[in-house]
Amino acid sequence: MPRIDRLLAAASLCLALFASPLIGTTAHAKDALIVDLVSEPSSLDPQKQWNPDSYYVYRNIFDNMLTRDDDGKIVPQIATAWKYASDTEVVFTIRDDVKFHDGAPLTAEDVAFSVKRIIDPKFASPQLGQFNKITSAEVTGEHEVTLKTDGAYPVLLAQLVKLSVVPKHVVEKVGDDAFNLAPIGSGPYKFDKWQRGVSVTLARNDDYWADRGTFTIAEFRAVPDAATRVADLQSGAADLVVSLDSDLAAQLKGSSAAKPLIALTERVAYVKLNPTLPPFNDVRVRQAVAHAIDKQGLVDGILGGFDKPADQMATPSHFGYVEGITGSAYDPELAKKLIAEAGVSGTHLAFATSPTFDQRIVQAIAQMLTDVGLPVDLQLTDMATYLKHVQSDPDKQPMISFGRWSCACQDVDGVLFPLLHSSSSWSSLQNPDIDKLLDTARNTLDEKARLDAYKKVSEFIASDVPLVPLYQAAAIYGAANGLKWQPTANESMFLNRMSWAD
Amino acid sequence: MSAFFLKRTLQAIIAVMGVITLIFFLQRLSGDPTLLLVPQNATQADIDALRHSLGFDRPLVVQYLDFMRNLLSFDLGRSFVQNVDVTTLIWSRLPYTLMLAGGALVVAFGIGIPLGVLMAVRRDKPEVRPMMALVLACQSMPTFWSAILMILVFAVWLGWLPPSGAREPASLIMPSIALGMLSMATFARVSRTAVLDELEKDYVRTGHAKGLPMRRIVMRHLLRNASIPVVSVGALEIANLLAGAVITETVFAWPGLGQLTVQAINARDFLVVQGVVLLGSVTAIVLNLIADLLYSLIDPRIRVGGDTA
Numbered sequence: 068m069p070r071i072d073r074l075l076a077a078a079s080l081c082l083a084l085f086a087s088p089l090i091g092t093t094a095h096a097k098d099a100l101i102v103d104l105v106s107e108p109s110s111l112d113p114q115k116q117w118n119p120d121s122y123y124v125y126r127n128i129f130d131n132m133l134t135r136d137d138d139g140k141i142v143p144q145i146a147t148a149w150k151y152a153s154d155t156e157v158v159f160t161i162r163d164d165v166k167f168h169d170g171a172p173l174t175a176e177d178v179a180f181s182v183k184r185i186i187d188p189k190f191a192s193p194q195l196g197q198f199n200k201i202t203s204a205e206v207t208g209e210h211e212v213t214l215k216t217d218g219a220y221p222v223l224l225a226q227l228v229k230l231s232v233v234p235k236h237v238v239e240k241v242g243d244d245a246f247n248l249a250p251i252g253s254g255p256y257k258f259d260k261w262q263r264g265v266s267v268t269l270a271r272n273d274d275y276w277a278d279r280g281t282f283t284i285a286e287f288r289a290v291p292d293a294a295t296r297v298a299d300l301q302s303g304a305a306d307l308v309v310s311l312d313s314d315l316a317a318q319l320k321g322s323s324a325a326k327p328l329i330a331l332t333e334r335v336a337y338v339k340l341n342p343t344l345p346p347f348n349d350v351r352v353r354q355a356v357a358h359a360i361d362k363q364g365l366v367d368g369i370l371g372g373f374d375k376p377a378d379q380m381a382t383p384s385h386f387g388y389v390e391g392i393t394g395s396a397y398d399p400e401l402a403k404k405l406i407a408e409a410g411v412s413g414t415h416l417a418f419a420t421s422p423t424f425d426q427r428i429v430q431a432i433a434q435m436l437t438d439v440g441l442p443v444d445l446q447l448t449d450m451a452t453y454l455k456h457v458q459s460d461p462d463k464q465p466m467i468s469f470g471r472w473s474c475a476c477q478d479v480d481g482v483l484f485p486l487l488h489s490s491s492s493w494s495s496l497q498n499p500d501i502d503k504l505l506d507t508a509r510n511t512l513d514e515k516a517r518l519d520a521y522k523k524v525s526e527f528i529a530s531d532v533p534l535v536p537l538y539q540a541a542a543i544y545g546a547a548n549g550l551k552w553q554p555t556a557n558e559s560m561f562l563n564r565m566s567w568a569d
Numbered sequence: 570m571s572a573f574f575l576k577r578t579l580q581a582i583i584a585v586m587g588v589i590t591l592i593f594f595l596q597r598l599s600g601d602p603t604l605l606l607v608p609q610n611a612t613q614a615d616i617d618a619l620r621h622s623l624g625f626d627r628p629l630v631v632q633y634l635d636f637m638r639n640l641l642s643f644d645l646g647r648s649f650v651q652n653v654d655v656t657t658l659i660w661s662r663l664p665y666t667l668m669l670a671g672g673a674l675v676v677a678f679g680i681g682i683p684l685g686v687l688m689a690v691r692r693d694k695p696e697v698r699p700m701m702a703l704v705l706a707c708q709s710m711p712t713f714w715s716a717i718l719m720i721l722v723f724a725v726w727l728g729w730l731p732p733s734g735a736r737e738p739a740s741l742i743m744p745s746i747a748l749g750m751l752s753m754a755t756f757a758r759v760s761r762t763a764v765l766d767e768l769e770k771d772y773v774r775t776g777h778a779k780g781l782p783m784r785r786i787v788m789r790h791l792l793r794n795a796s797i798p799v800v801s802v803g804a805l806e807i808a809n810l811l812a813g814a815v816i817t818e819t820v821f822a823w824p825g826l827g828q829l830t831v832q833a834i835n836a837r838d839f840l841v842v843q844g845v846v847l848l849g850s851v852t853a854i855v856l857n858l859i860a861d862l863l864y865s866l867i868d869p870r871i872r873v874g875g876d877t878a
Contacts, residue, residue: 103822106832109651116650117608191622196611247652263661264824265735290733290822291831298720298732451837454604458613474610485610492613 097567100282100550102560103296103308107289108267111258112247113231114185117194123309123560124267124287129231129252130165132178133224137553137564139384139477141224144277145178145232145253146212154219154512161210165276167234168257178212179204180235190243197226197476219512225386225476228557255280255563264289269562280563300325300545307550309560311543312425313371319545327545329373330554333384334473334540335482336377338432341495342533343461346411346441353532355405356467357395359439360432364397366538369427373541379525380472380482382539384556387479387508387521394529394536402439412440419446419465421453428537429469443467461495471540475557479521480509487524487533496533577861581854588850589640592843593633601625602650602837623649636843645847646840648833655844658829663848665735666825669818670810672745673752677806680749681756682799688757689764690787700757708754716747716820733822740821748817752806759802763795770794796867804860808853 104123110116113125134144146159165173182204185192192198200220207213216223237251250258255278256269266288271280288305290296297315299305301324311319316327340347340356347353362376378394381387406412416436420429426447433443446465448456457468474481485491488505489498501524508520528534542558552565603620620626627635639646645655684704688697723743724732731740767773768791776786815827822828826845833841 109836112652115652116606188618189622191619193606193619194608195618196608196615199615244652263658264665264829288734288822289824289828291819291828292717292822294717295720295733295820295822298717298725299734302724302728302732304724304732304734450835451600451602451605455600458604472609475608476610481610485612492616493609 097549098282099284099286100307100562100565101305102285102287103290103299103305104287105289105291105310107264108287110247111250111261111267112233112243113250113252114181114190114192114194114233115243115247119309119558120289122558124269125231125250125252126559127254127256127269127285127562128250128258129233129254130173132159132227132230132232135228135477135555135557135559137555139556141228145173146227149224151512152213155216157214157216157223158207159212159214161212162276163210165253166274167237167253168251168272169234169237171234171236173232173234173253175206175208175210175212177235178232179206180238181230181232182212182214184233184238185230194229197229218510221509221512221514221517222476222478222480225478225481229475255561256285259284275563278563281566282562285562297325297545300547303547306547307552307565308545309542311545313369313373313543315545316371316373316543323548325545325547327543328552328554329544330542330558331375331382331384331539331556332473332542332558333382333475333477333556334471334542334558335380335382336374336428336469336471336537336540337380338535338537339457339465339468339470339486339495340533340535341461341464341466343464343495343497344466346409346414346416347466349409349411350531351405351409352411352441354395355402355409355439356436356441357532357535358398358402358405359435359441360535360537361397361435362394362537365428365431369425369431370538370541373543375539375541377536377539378529380486380528380534380536381479381521381525382556385477385479385482386514387483387518389518389522389525392522392525392529395532399435399439406440414441416441416443417446417466418443419448419453419456419468421448421450423450423453424469424471432469458492461497464495473558477557480505483521483524484509487528498527501527577858581851581858584854585847585850589843589847590633592846593636593839594629596837596839596842597629597632600837602839605837606650636840640847645844648838648841650833650836650838650841655840658841659826659844659848662824662826662829665823666811666814666827668741669744669748669814669823669825670807672741673749673810673814674807676745676749677752677756677810678803681753682760684753685757685760686764686787686792689761689768690783692765704754704757707750708758710750712747712751712816713820715750716743716817719743719747720820733820735822735824740823744817744821744823747821748810748814752810755802755806756799760795760799763798764791767791767795793867797864800860800863800867804856808856811849811852 104120106120108121108124109118110121111125113129130145132144132146133141136142145162145165147162148160150158152158161175161178167173182201184190185194186198186201200216201214202217203215205213232253234251238246255272255275257272259268259270261267266286269285271283290299293311293315296308297318300308301322303324319325319327340353342348366372366374366376379389379392418433433445436443456465472482484505485493487494487496487501489496489502504520504524508517511517542554544554546552549567550565551568603616603623603625607616607619647654648658684700688700691697720732723730730743731737734740772790773786776790814825815831818825818827819831830842830845
């Protein structure tokens with residue numbers, strides 16, 4: 068069949084021409100690090116989008132006001148020192164030897180500009196809620212910026228860990244859109260190129276003022292399927308991959324080319340009960356739920372043992388974590404008894420959840436509750452609908468819902484206040500005593516007074532059970548065998564803190 | 570002919586408008602993306618402020634008219650998640666989608682049609698059985714499974730091909746096969762049936778009687794007659810390849826429109842979804858139009874009928 072042969076030849080030629088825009092292979096050298104993310108960053112302007120895939124990339128391009136070391140302690144970065152002029156005024160000393168990637172020095176003006184930019188409602192940053200307690204930022208000396216807050220704000224420093232400093236002269240000159248496409252920062256890596264949908268490439272900033280990175284180039288790629296990320300790692304096409312589950316981690320443990328890297332994060336999984344709706348208006352039923360859930364079983368049986376059962380809505384990496392809080396022990400018999408006492412045995416529970424969460428966990432909990440006499444009807448909706456449902460008036464909120472919480476600030480104010488204060492849309496609790504404790508802790512700089520208040524709130528959670536804390540979530544990464552890196556609780560990924568083992 | 574063309578174009582425009590309107594309202598049935606954008610501890614005031622600045626607090630009708638007005642000036646709007654024009658996003662992904670669809674089409678046409686013809690012409694021979702088995706297998710294997718299996722074998726074990734991404738021309742091979750396999754099976758089946766039908770016809774017997782070799786009968790006379798059903802299935806399959814690459818693109822991290830769509834749907838990036846749907850519906854309609862026109866080129870009988878009607 069000569070004609071078909073010719074057709075085939077022509078077709079393969081067409082294909083070759085089609086494929087020509089694919090760029091040539093870059094040699095997989097040790098001086099390049101290839102990272103597989105789930106999606107591509109939605110934005111590289113650090114003051115716009117805030118999702119993990121954007122965050123992993125742009126935090127290497129920019130320096131922040133402050134940062135956390137690998138142990139989670141807040142340490143200087145662009146601000147070298149800070150002192151409280153009053154409860155509502157903090158004076159920051161700004162480092163004088165930092166240069167942006169275009170060579171211009173980073174000044175106090177840039178710092179003040181960055182703060183004012185993100186707190187400007189017109190700029191509409193999704194991160195506004197993290198910074199809107201700051202009312203003003205003024206340059207008050209050659210290397211000095213003073214921030215004023217609306218009332219005493221103890222979480223200010225923890226929030227400034229996420230405040231990236233952008234160059235005023237560049238942003239004002241090119242505008243927000245162009246800046247987003249070609250960001251200029253002062254961080255350890257410079258933006259090199261963004262091949263949309265494929266990858267973002269960063270190049271090392273050889274003039275960086277602090278620890279320079281090991282890799283001359285870092286490439287972040289979008290690989291949505293977790294099994295493919297693992298295949299990339301095993302075949303050497305990637306050096307570091309994010310967001311694996313425990314099964315894939317187990318697979319990597321048996322691999323000769325790669326290893327799992329696991330860190331407990333500040334994210335806590337919980338079940339929220341709505342005390343305004345029956346049957347959970349009876350404290351015994353709420354306690355029964357807490358007794359019915361086998362946290363250790365969830366962690367060992369489903370999550371591969373990497374996560375850690377939790378008795379409070381905080382982790383040791385949080386300010387406000389209380390030593391010695393014990394939650395309700397796993398005791399299904401006691402749970403049955405409490406349910407029988409309350410006379411609600413057989414009541415169907417409408418359990419709100421979303422595909423974003425691990426459905427194995429949700430289904431296991433549903434089974435545990437069914438076993439003690441509270442049959443569960445799962446209500447699975449997409450994330451946006453779920454969020455709308457759990458953030459409404461208390462009597463319109465779900466009876467019971469699953470969630471995972473991280474304020475990305477490592478301070479329980481960012482967890483307990485939104486979940487329990489009656490003014491918050493997430494809260495279904497209306498308890499003036501708890502409101503008062505949370506208000507006190509939010510509005511004083513006195514650490515001891517704050518800790519005392521949070522201790523009472525955590526004890527209240529353990530006994531009154533508006534929430535059942537389940538476990539501290541682990542973040543599972545996969546890395547090439549030779550990569551040295553310690554992942555941290557705040558799920559950040561700083562390239563200049565990684566290196567190759569010799 | 571021109572009246573026919575005009576009528577079809579008008580129908581096409583109405584269909585596209587319908588699709589766009591439907592997708593506009595369907596997407597907004599279950600709320601807006603504001604809640605997905607803010608950090609967990611944002612207050613209601615923060616959420617309201619962001620919703621206002623994104624324009625989602627305006628009445629739906631106002632948002633719709635606004636969108637339609639922009640559409641008339643070919644402005645698809647801006648992704649509020651990525652802060653980039655939707656047109657830019659689509660243009661950046663389109664070459665990859667075309668590449669993948671092209672590759673898959675080569676697999677589907679290049680293997681499917683010869684295989685189908687062969688299976689028909691040698692229908693009684695034993696060598697046809699494994700071919701039938703192959704077609705059946707390709708038709709039955711779900712892409713997400715066959716794709717990950719291919720990655721495991723050819724990238725992880727053998728190390729011959731890159732596992733994912735779009736870094737080098739070899740990256741195109743596995744996704745093309747994974748995506749093309751199903752269409753390949755369809756083409757093989759359709760062309761086999763079509764050729765079998767034609768083999769019974771008088772002109773084939775005449776060919777035999779004249780002493781023409783089988784190869785000449787098939788190549789010169791039969792294929793042209795058998796190609797009508799293949800063309801109509803082809804138009805549908807190409808539209809499918811352009812739109813249905815979501816799973817293949819996800820598994821192979823191929824940066825085409827399918828991945829963009831899934832990402833946009835999950836983030837409720839409405840304008841991006843609308844843009845892709847618009848493109849997809851226009852493509853499907855145009856392809857069908859082309860198929861209609863192709864019939865008349867291939868088969869003069871259709872052309873004659875069309876003109877007199």
